[in-house]
Amino acid sequence: MSSRRSRQSSAGVSRISDDQIIELVSKLRQLLPEIRDRRSDKVSASKVLQETCNYIRSLHREVDDLSERLSQLLATIDADSAEAAIIRSLIM
Amino acid sequence: MNHCIPDFEMEDHSSIPSISRLNRFKKPSMPEDEIMELLWQNGQVVVQSQNQRSLKKLPPIKFHDADQPGSKEIRSSSSHHQQQQQQQQSVTDHLFMQEDETASWLHYPLSDANFDKDFCADLLYPSSSTAVAPCATSTAPPPSLGRVPQLLVLASATAMAPAPRPPIPPTKRKGLESTRILNFVNFSKHRTARAEQSGPSNSKSVVARELTVVDSCDTPAMDPESGASQAMPSCTEEASGGDNNNTCANMSGAIAANTQSAGASLGASKDNLATCEVMVTSSPGASSASAEPTAQKPVQAEDRKRKGREPDDAECHSEDAEFESADKKKQSRGSTSTKRSRAAEVHNLSERRRRDRINEKMRALQELIPRCNKSDKASMLDEAIEYLKSLQLQVQMMSMGCGLVPMMFPGVKQYMPAMGMGIGMGMVMDMGINRPMMPFPNVLAGSGLPTAPSAAHLDPRFPMPAFHMSPQVPAPDPSRLQPNNQSDAMLNPLGMQNPNQARIPNFADPYQQYIGLHQMQLQPPQCRAMAQPGSSKPSTGKGHENVENHPSGWSIIF
Numbered sequence: 100m101s102s103r104r105s106r107q108s109s110a111g112v113s114r115i116s117d118d119q120i121i122e123l124v125s126k127l128r129q130l131l132p133e134i135r136d137r138r139s140d141k142v143s144a145s146k147v148l149q150e151t152c153n154y155i156r157s158l159h160r161e162v163d164d165l166s167e168r169l170s171q172l173l174a175t176i177d178a179d180s181a182e183a184a185i186i187r188s189l190i191m
Numbered sequence: 192m193n194h195c196i197p198d199f200e201m202e203d204h205s206s207i208p209s210i211s212r213l214n215r216f217k218k219p220s221m222p223e224d225e226i227m228e229l230l231w232q233n234g235q236v237v238v239q240s241q242n243q244r245s246l247k248k249l250p251p252i253k254f255h256d257a258d259q260p261g262s263k264e265i266r267s268s269s270s271h272h273q274q275q276q277q278q279q280q281s282v283t284d285h286l287f288m289q290e291d292e293t294a295s296w297l298h299y300p301l302s303d304a305n306f307d308k309d310f311c312a313d314l315l316y317p318s319s320s321t322a323v324a325p326c327a328t329s330t331a332p333p334p335s336l337g338r339v340p341q342l343l344v345l346a347s348a349t350a351m352a353p354a355p356r357p358p359i360p361p362t363k364r365k366g367l368e369s370t371r372i373l374n375f376v377n378f379s380k381h382r383t384a385r386a387e388q389s390g391p392s393n394s395k396s397v398v399a400r401e402l403t404v405v406d407s408c409d410t411p412a413m414d415p416e417s418g419a420s421q422a423m424p425s426c427t428e429e430a431s432g433g434d435n436n437n438t439c440a441n442m443s444g445a446i447a448a449n450t451q452s453a454g455a456s457l458g459a460s461k462d463n464l465a466t467c468e469v470m471v472t473s474s475p476g477a478s479s480a481s482a483e484p485t486a487q488k489p490v491q492a493e494d495r496k497r498k499g500r501e502p503d504d505a506e507c508h509s510e511d512a513e514f515e516s517a518d519k520k521k522q523s524r525g526s527t528s529t530k531r532s533r534a535a536e537v538h539n540l541s542e543r544r545r546r547d548r549i550n551e552k553m554r555a556l557q558e559l560i561p562r563c564n565k566s567d568k569a570s571m572l573d574e575a576i577e578y579l580k581s582l583q584l585q586v587q588m589m590s591m592g593c594g595l596v597p598m599m600f601p602g603v604k605q606y607m608p609a610m611g612m613g614i615g616m617g618m619v620m621d622m623g624i625n626r627p628m629m630p631f632p633n634v635l636a637g638s639g640l641p642t643a644p645s646a647a648h649l650d651p652r653f654p655m656p657a658f659h660m661s662p663q664v665p666a667p668d669p670s671r672l673q674p675n676n677q678s679d680a681m682l683n684p685l686g687m688q689n690p691n692q693a694r695i696p697n698f699a700d701p702y703q704q705y706i707g708l709h710q711m712q713l714q715p716p717q718c719r720a721m722a723q724p725g726s727s728k729p730s731t732g733k734g735h736e737n738v739e740n741h742p743s744g745w746s747i748i749f
Contacts, residue, residue: 186592
């Protein structure tokens with residue numbers, strides 16, 4: 100996120116999208132729990148992307164984990180009940 | 192980075208040739224001529240004598256006074272080399288020998304105050320992060336010993352026992368000597384560059400390297416090794432330093448290519464930095480994966496380093512040539528234009544590397560995001576953001592569901608479904624969405640029911656949470672808490688609302704949720720207002736006005 104803006108000689112289009120990218124990266128940063136608390140001015144785009152990947156992976160794992168738990172719960176309750184429906188919807 | 196030997200020489204205040212000067216710098220200031228190793232043991236920096244392996248605490252500044260009589264130390268170190276490396280052919284060629292020492296020094300982790308190759312070597316060679324070592328060592332030793340811990344972290348990260356003096360295979364050495372000179376040149380350049388930079392820039396470069404290193408270490412493909420790679424940030428910190436990127440990347444890249452044949456070496460195909468990262472991560476990964484060849488590791492590392500150095504050298508040559516030619520130009524002209532051009536080159540290279548890294552991570556991110564067919568960065572990032580939000584929401588929902596099931600409220604069977612849903616939804620809303628209350632009801636709607644006033648139905652649900660979840664969830668809003676009977680009453684209408692309709696939206700589909708999210712606009716005040724009439728009318732029936740007046744996912748659900 101450093102010198103893209105400063106490169107005036109680059110295509111103007113790229114500069115615009117660079118700003119977009121910067122904004123998006125900052126948005127991402129807001130979502131990431133780890134980076135959010137740190138001082139944000141020094142986090143590079145690369146790091147944000149990396150953290151995002153990691154976070155998404157961890158969320159995937161969590162979803163899988165929760166799905167498993169939910170399916171286990173589903174087994175314990177009456178399959179016709181509303182809760183079962185709820186859980187099924189969650190798992191899907 | 193443009194500091195070539197002249198800069199380096201500037202630092203040295205003696206007339207000794209730069210190489211020997213380097214050696215001298217490397218020498219510890221220990222009274223004895225034996226080689227002292229700087230080791231990281233038990234969280235402390237200790238100085239170990241190579242010969243005796245006696246442990247000493249390393250005083251922070253101790254190595255600063257490296258300006259001992261160089262020749263003597265050099266000799267002793269060289270002789271030490273011979274002992275350990277078993278063939279110091281360089282005796283004949285003093286220059287080369289020193290070069291070897293220097294070369295071995297290259298492999299040593301960065302030693303701020305002291306480039307004592309011995310301790311560096313011991314630090315580095317035991318650890319498989321040898322590729323990092325050259326990079327680390329290539330960074331000139333800043334005056335402060337603050338870097339030493341980084342070195343040591345290098346060693347500790349790889350968890351290798353200190354190895355004897357870097358076994359630069361003599362045979363390889365010969366072949367590499369000439370190339371080492373170039374490396375050495377890089378070294379000196381880097382070193383001098385580093386030295387030239389003041390403390391702040393050093394710290395900044397270190398910080399920058401840390402940042403970059405973290406990135407490099409955590410290559411997406413190295414997920415299993417990410418844990419191990421965490422230890423490497425400090426190593427790669429040195430390695431991916433701005434000025435050293437070229438050399439380090441080249442070296443480490445080559446090394447990585449040579450060493451890790453496992454999947455970890457995928458980085459080898461990428462640019463040098465990537466390979467450096469892979470190598471770094473793969474080394475700890477490899478070491479963690481296979482604990483056996485610890486003994487072999489130093490040798491392997493060295494071999495790899497040697498082999499890596501050859502291609503590295505070739506690559507470094509090009510860059511060295513760049514620097515050297517630039518340096519020569521500068522020397523010849525002494526003008527600032529060449530310096531600027533050189534700086535621009537360097538900048539371009541580092542910029543290119545940075546961009547490559549970012550692109551690589553973008554690709555990894557793209558793989559993670561389902562149904563991502565965007566090719567441009569901005570839209571891809573947009574999707575990533577949305578997906579991340581939906582994932583977070585989904586996790587929230589599911590954890591809610593997990594907590595929900597055991598919480599069946601006895602005796603309220605007919606309200607159960609509504610209760611469950613409402614409670615869950617209400618809870619989630621209260622819990623998860625502190626800032627935007629909105630998304631929840633829409634999410635529930637899931638199937639994309641456009642619900643502008645969806646907020647409206649939210650409110651009747653608000654009281655629900657109070658009723659079941661109090662033990663579990665902090666009552667989101669005391670105002671929303673209502674006595675159970677009231678809640679039951681509330682539930683009635685809800686439960687009756689739309690039993691026929693698809694009650695349970697598919698929360699699991701994040702994009703569906705997203706659609707809902709985007710369509711949703713919460714109006715809490717409206718909700719509150721709605722809640723009043725809702726709560727006051729515990730009548731059942733689909734035609735419950737309050738609810739029906741709110742076209743929303745909620746009603747659909749229930």
